[in-house]
Amino acid sequence: MNGQQQRQAEIVKAVALKAQNQPLLGSGLWFHNDIRDNYYYASYLFAAAVESPAILHDPADAKKKAESVLAKVLQLQQNDPDLPLYGHFPLNLNPSPEQARPHELPVELMGSLMAYFYNRYERELSPELREAFETALRHIYLGGFFRKPLQMFNHHEAKYTAAKIIFGQRYEDRELLEDGINSLQKTIVRVTTQGMPEYGALPWFWHWVQAFTCAWELTSDNSLKQHLAELLDYLWNERSLFYLKGAWVGAHSRVWPHDAPADRNVLHDYVQFGDFPLGEDMPRTEYAGFFCYPAPEAARQRALQRQEPSEVHKQIVKIDTGEEIPLHSYVYVTKDFASGGIWERVKEFDNEQIRWLVSFPVTADNSVNQLTFFxxxxxxxxxxxxxxxxxxxxxxxxxxxxxxxxxxxxxxxxxxxxxxxxxxxxxxxxxxxxxxxxxxxxxxxxxxxxxxxxxxxxxxxxxxxxxxxxxxxxxxxxxxxxxxxxxxxxxxxxxxxxxxxxxxxxxxxxxxxxxxxxxxxxxxxxxxxxxxxx
Incomplete structure (x- = not known):
């Protein structure tokens, strides 16, 4: 087991123990604020029960609990092809899961991760849950949330592209697979020549990483795997440029509250680099504990060896309502801090942006590590x-x-x-x-x-x-x-x-x-x- 695998096992253990110790609500789920958290917690608990049972108090009960939650999540899928958002799941489950309506977001990421989970654990699932997964995945495929053209090259379209590849292969849909491969090639050209329009956007950057790593894991075709690796190499090289011991330095076009003023969305960084302490606060568990595409060695060295200061200059072409807007970012990175931001200011979705930051390394207590004025x-x-x-x-x-x-x-x-x-x-x-x-x-x-x-x-x-x-x-x-x-x-x-x-x-x-x-x-x-x- 290498260092990355050890850190993944650490995350699996931490999340699985939280899941086992968390009491279920009357609905049989842990959370009503976001259906995805139920799916992720159950995935980790199930994985620990079948792969690392010694870390759990009662592995048999843990597996049963995980399967129960997974089954309830799958039951909430819209399974009538004649209804809107066929194949989708609700997002917010309040006031009760039975009243929650389907939402377009959960299946974007959760759908591909379900395909990965089922591919990895099919033999360990109960017959009933195995059938439920088969049915849910087919509904996702037939619902076709991913059947959309490339326009904005954002995190939504990145997940569509990965899903086209994953479900095109799974259901031997050659036309869908070719669409996914074509979208992948266009995405590679776009981001490598004009940059990522969602600069410093968290957690959406991690959705890129997860979606394409998931496709890479599930792909057996060597040529396609190589193209996916090309994009993942780009993503991790990009990450290493703006990395400082768990911090994402420089400007952010979009962030969640757990991204500012403290960097807490750190699990993929922790698995990949491991040069900062992992705190107890893990707001985005998702699938960081399941798969990791090893970053190119040059990217790892850049991220981990900060003995000499470096300057990062980037031009980004942002697409906004059809107009291409050139932006320029700058960051100065040392081993102890980083400073910089975006030169131009543009309107961003929900105005969830940060123009500039001074960033410090992430600490064990996840305390505030960002300094800014605005x-x-x-x-x-x-x-x-x-x-x-x-x-x-x-x-x-x-x-x-x-x-x-x-x-x-x-x-x-x-x-x-x-x-x-x-x-x-x-x-x-x-x-x-x-x-x-x-x-x-x-x-x-x-x-x-x-x-x-x-x-x-x-x-x-x-x-x-x-x-x-x-x-x-x-x-x-x-x-x-x-x-x-x-x-x-x-x-x-x-x-x-x-x-x-x-x-x-x-x-x-x-x-x-x-x-x-x-x-x-x-x-x-x-x-x-x-x-x-x-």
Missing amino acids: HPGEGYRDGDPRHQSEYAQVLYVKNRILTVFPVPEDNPHQEIIGILPKGTWIMEEAGLFGQVQNCYVSILLKGRYSVEELDTYNQVRLHGEPAAIAVEVIGLEEAKLLGILNVSSLAEQFDPTSFTMELLGSQKGTITYRGISSQDILELTSGLYSANPK
Whole structure:
């Protein structure tokens, strides 16, 4: 058993024990908020019962419990071909599973994973459950949720493509399989030449990985397996560029609450790389414990050997309502932190986006490991940093980030929100100085600010006309060479004139910044940026 397999076994054990110890609801399921969690928990419990029974209290009872939940999940499928969403499952089961209506999302990912589960455990299933799986998979095939053309090259279409290959092979449907192969080839060309339009989008990136890994596992045709491997190699190379010990660094076009301000969607990273501790919080169990496509060695080395800093520049062509929009991302990655984001700001679905981040490694307690400042936008509420407005002009240069926030006077949100990870922080008139893990952080502020200590992070509220910030991050080793031995000496290094603002009119200004790790003067004016060596 190699390291990846050992980490998968660790995940299977952890989820299976949670499932065994979790009491069932009156419906016979564990959860009513999302049908998929029932399916995933039952899959892990069943796998442990047949492959690692010693880890369970009562393996026979665990297997029986898992089969019962799996059967109840399958019973909720829409099995009448004359009704809408034939072959689909409900998503939210409240107030009761019997009243829940079919939803288009669960089968997208769960359907292919069901094919994998059945292929792997068919012989261990009871005759009744074996028949239920056969019937459910045929309903999925005949329902044909995947019979859609490529248009947006997003995570939905990635799952359609993988499902075409999986179900085309399973039911010897040559036309469907050829459609899947053609879609796969177009996807490879699209992402390798123009990038992934869902940049930094979690958990959707993992849906790409899971869907195509599932197809790779179930494919016996060597030529097709090679094409799937080509796409998976691309995906893991992409992941390694934006990887720092479990953190996904840089801009995010979409995120869930468990992706920000703490990276908790880490199971696939943990299996693949294993260079950070796995906490107890596992919000996306899915099938990380079942299969893993080994990343190319170059990607693994890039992710795991961060001794020298690197800069990642990416151009992404985003497709939005038929229009191709070029975007540019930048991130600076060291062994202790990473900083950067997206240069342009575009409208994203549900405005669940993060323009820029300073990221730190994931820790065992899954504490907040992201630092950012933003102006609240559509969908914002306290405690949710995923909803940011367009009122930010940015400059990213290695370990320094400048942002000015030209917020219109009539905007209902006039304050800028800052998210600070827990650490050692001191407040000065010029700004905030702190230590987070193995880094010193300075945040110079233009405007009036206050800091509130919350349970998992510190929140800054900044007011200015306009407000502006300069963030600089330095690893402890580099800081020592600069004579910085603690947070107090960090604060003493900064001259008040190192961060200046010249107002150009209402809500506009030019900011200049000279840090301590570089003598370059950075200047940001109304969205134009320059770095002028002095």
